[in-house]
Amino acid sequence: MTSSLLSVTDLNVSFDTPDGVVRAVSDVSFTVSAGETLGIVGESGSGKSVTASSILRLNSSTNATTTGSAVLAGTDMLTCSDAEVRARRGSEVAMVFQDPLSALNPYYTVGRQIGEAYQVHHPDASKAEVRERVMDMLTKVGIPHPEQRVDEYPHQFSGGMRQRIVIAIALVNSPKLLIADEPTTALDVTVQAQILDLMLSLQAENKMAIILITHDLGVVAEVAQNVLVMYGGRIVERASVDALFDAPTHPYAWGLLGAVGSLDHNKRGELRTVIGTPPSLITLPPGCSFAPRCEYAHSVGSVCTTTVPMLRNIGHLGSFSACHMSDEQIIQIGSKVRA
């Protein structure tokens, strides 16, 4: 734990909106070590993107309230000065957004946008040095004919190529941590694999840590070592990727993994969906926010609707789950999910 690069503790984020206070993230704690890939999975609105953007302090300053801490290499990104945050954005922690079509400034050439990201953290670099670095990055992320394409505008690139440019911008300062917010969701399946491969190969080069936010469990299985499953703004399961796929420990994870075992009668491995819709973050249900959709809640009892379950270590696999069921029950059902 001492070697962790990023340590997020008790992160709470809420937004004041005309409809009420949106509790986007509640009591989220996790750590990321150098070189690690951490997957964060969950439905839309589960708080995964807000968690990630909090680390860079990207949430709107006018209506967001953020508490807790996010210590990155010794600096708490939530409480340090604006200048300190700015000095770390792009240099120590960089971000890749979901939609490469809208993530690039349409008014400037891609070369200028990559160079700008480098220059802001290397103010003494000469024009030639910046240019050289930009060409380096374009080659690294696999843009063909970089000497020609460096002076083109974003709209002249395909979606996959634009995401490569965004990655080039993110990695131009060799950050210690890359936060990738659904980096492949907007791309074709074949391009998705290329982009993931690219990120992994660049990660290997300088022991960069990656936080990969996605709702695609396949992607997580492929690239992550550890996984956080988020629901209703909370972490409901924290596990190694093997443990999650072998024996998930939270009813929501069971639902996500598709086949849901049942206490009463054995339904044979049919594909199921998680019934219902995610909770409104304005009027979160009391107790476990997953309880209204959980088919085990009624058999566990009223505790599910009165008390928020805390993350606890389950069994021997080292998984953590926020569920009121007993360890034995969880292990029993979880192992059936695998089968």
Add this chain to the structure above:
Amino acid sequence: MLVFITRRLLFAVGLLLAVSLFTYLLFSMLPADPAALTCGKNCKPDLIEANRVRLGYDKPVLEQYWLFLKGIFAGRTYGTGATAFTCPAPSLGYSFSQHECVTTMIANTFPVTAYLSIGAFVLWMLLGISLGSVAALKRGKWQDRLATTFSAVGVSLPTFYIGLLVLFTVVIWLGLMPFPHYESPFENIVGFFNALILPWLTLAVLSAASYTRLTRNGMLEAMNEDFVRLGIAKGLKRGVILRRYVLRSALVPIVTIAGLDFAALLGGAIITESVFSLPGMGRMSIRAVVESDLPVLVGTTMVAALFIVLANVVVDILYGVLDPRVRTKS
């Protein structure tokens, strides 16, 4: 780009021809006899007829239009012999009630309108864009409320009301300055500014209102763009993000509307010129309407149309300069 500009200019010429034909035909259909208006009330029929022939109103409308068009390029001579007189090219006709070539009249009045328009334009762009930026940056705070209130009030108040109010307050009530009397900037620069400062402010405050709103909305919209977030995530300074990312993308619609607004103003700020007694094209047009001075009406309409069409071409070209996505498509 050159092909694009050439094509736009050719199109503009065609458009102007169409506008001129339409304007000429429209005014020739007015129930006013231009020849009868050339002399006073106790005018003799034979004098009217003589004037009709002299000014060419005896010819069919299309031939009249042709002579008008030819006059623009070749100048035009009215009458024959000793009474003949010539309006040199580009001739837009001859005002029988003012006994002057329309082109000369426009040349005399246009500078006033141009000074008025340019000054007001500069003021309102500065005022509108800065107020809009402040409102966007201080969204929801009192600065924003103040700016949006100003914008709502400004958009709803008519020019003649604000103009008269300003005139009354500053000149009559507070007596801060004498009643504005236009003077050429080359003869009396102080008098020039004295005469124009109030109309400039009036026009600027009114137009700035809509630019405040335009800038505010454009910037707020841009602030939600992913690429602005990426700019912040790069570690760029606030000022750089505002300039290169936020204002930059709010600029395109502002430039579009600004170009057209400015051109419309150049065609004559009719109400402002009338309220502040400025001898510009707008006031000349009003007089021409009242007196059925058809050649002047046709002439000023043509000039106004010319500015609008030119502004469209300029805005189109600026689009390409401002937005690389437009540049490569054309």
